[in-house]
Amino acid sequence: MSLKTPFYYYDLELLNQTLESMTAAIQNPNFKVHYAVKANAEDRILQTIKEHGLGADCVSGNEIKKALALGFEPKEIVLAGIGKSDEELDLAISHNIHSINCESIEELEVIDAIAKKHDTIANIAFRINPNVDAHTHHKITTGLNENKFGIPISEIDTAVDEILKHKNLALKGIHFHIGSQILSLNPFANLCQQANRVTEGLKARGVILEHINVGGGLGINYSDPESQLVPNFEEYFRVFEKFLNVEDGQTVHFELGRSIVGQAGSLISKVLYVKKGAASNFAIIDAGMTDLMRPALYNAFHKIDNLSSSGEQESYHVVGPICESSDTFGKSELPKTSRGDFLVIRSAGAYGQVLSSNYNLRDRAEAVYSDVMSLEEYIAPNRPLVSLAAQ
Structure with a gap:
């Protein structure tokens, strides 16, 4: 059989091997991976990922719709994005997804108004800009002060004060994402240290979080793929086991994409x-x-x-x-x-x-x-x- 070129060819055996390696590397039952749908949204890819028990990390309303259509449970879906539309927020709130990663104080007011319309409480995680250099390409770095993403650490207290004013919002977690295609583990260790400072500050105010979302960013070997078809997930998760301070019962969420399907x-x-x-x-x-x-x-x-x-x-x-x-x-x-x-x-x-x-x-x-x-x-x-x- 011949096929018109160009075409994408997907090795499902390698995809399953990668997913099995990733899940085997997770030793902590409180670690949860949400696949970053933006990396590859093909139905068969998503179905395979869902079969391995991952949740969905979405950055648009259509990604939420696709995840729901393919059987991802709403409680396994998170929504991120610097510019969520009212329609996208309405979709997320009406389906009571796991959390909405909020990126600005003004966004809190919009989410509260939509949640009030639905007579419900929206689960919120603050996306925080930790000012951590991911040492990756400048176009895929997201965690520096110069980037558009997240609430600056200096504004966290103001954001907490704001959320306490709204009856239709519940602060459930904090969220970070410092960039993509990160090959050194040092930026992840630095992220843990910044996350610890944030959680300690919130704890001092009496705010105990249900989860910490550390984002994704783990890279792959583009120059010599055959030498490392499956990333070293054990070392990656070990960084968070070692450096991230986690309270009893608190869950840690990851948003891996490239490292799974790349x-x-x-x-x-x-x-x-x-x-x-x-x-x-x-x-x-x-x-x-x-x-x-x-x-x-x-x-x-x-x-x-x-x-x-x-x-x-x-x-x-x-x-x-x-x-x-x-x-x-x-x-x-x-x-x-x-x-x-x-x-x-x-x-x-x-x-x-x-x-x-x-x-x-x-x-x-x-x-x-x-x-x-x-x-x-x-x-x-x-x-x-x-x-x-x-x-």
Whole structure:
């Protein structure tokens, strides 16, 4: 069977292996993971994640609707976001979700008014900006004073005073998220120290929280994915076991996304032309920034392999067909590449398909799953698939 390229290929065996590794790494029964739906919102991906007992971390009303439609319980859903609309808040409150992560004092007033309309009490967690440097790309850093997210630590007392004025709000927790694609564990340890200062200050005021939400951010290995297909979840959770002060009965919530789905997805593309340029050889493929935005958006690196060739290594500038100079996947050393070869762009399971667009009125890439047909079965009718080990 052949399939129109480009398409996303999802390795469900690896996804299940990653989820099993993550759940096995959690030694504390009070640790709870909510999957960050924004990383990949494909139905089959979400269904698999739900089967492993994770909740849903949503940042829009439509993400809440999808989570509910796929069977996530409202008590397992959290809503975050700097600019929640009244309609989104109404949806969250009417379904009595686990918590709304509130990002400003003005937002409290809006939530209270909507909760009053429903004659209910809305569960609130303050999202706090801890001013912790995640040491990641500046466009995915979210926990510094210069970022738009969260309530500054200096305003926590004011926020508590405000919430106590409203009968339709209940402060249940605090929430942090310092950034994404974090490869060092030190920022998470620093986050724990800031969280401890916040909870100690609240405790001094007589405020005991039901939960602490530390967000997500754990990164994956983009440069050499085969060497670490599954992140070291044991070390990650151990940081919070060691450094985060937790009261008896208090739960700790995590919002992991990329680390769960990132390595399970690949973008498969076909070479349209090989063109010799003045500065380098161009491998022009049928996948573009409309299919995988990360390189154009963040100058992100994705490892690329040629599935059809085992020739001598050559340097290629791999580019897409979009009428933009930013439509490039960077330079790669590949076996001699020719028209019709199939390339695999690795580590595309997170922020790949979900960020796609139909700019230039292009079709969106389809999703293909490993339990339906192997990658070799899809590609072989057009060109033999070679072993990557042989390269």
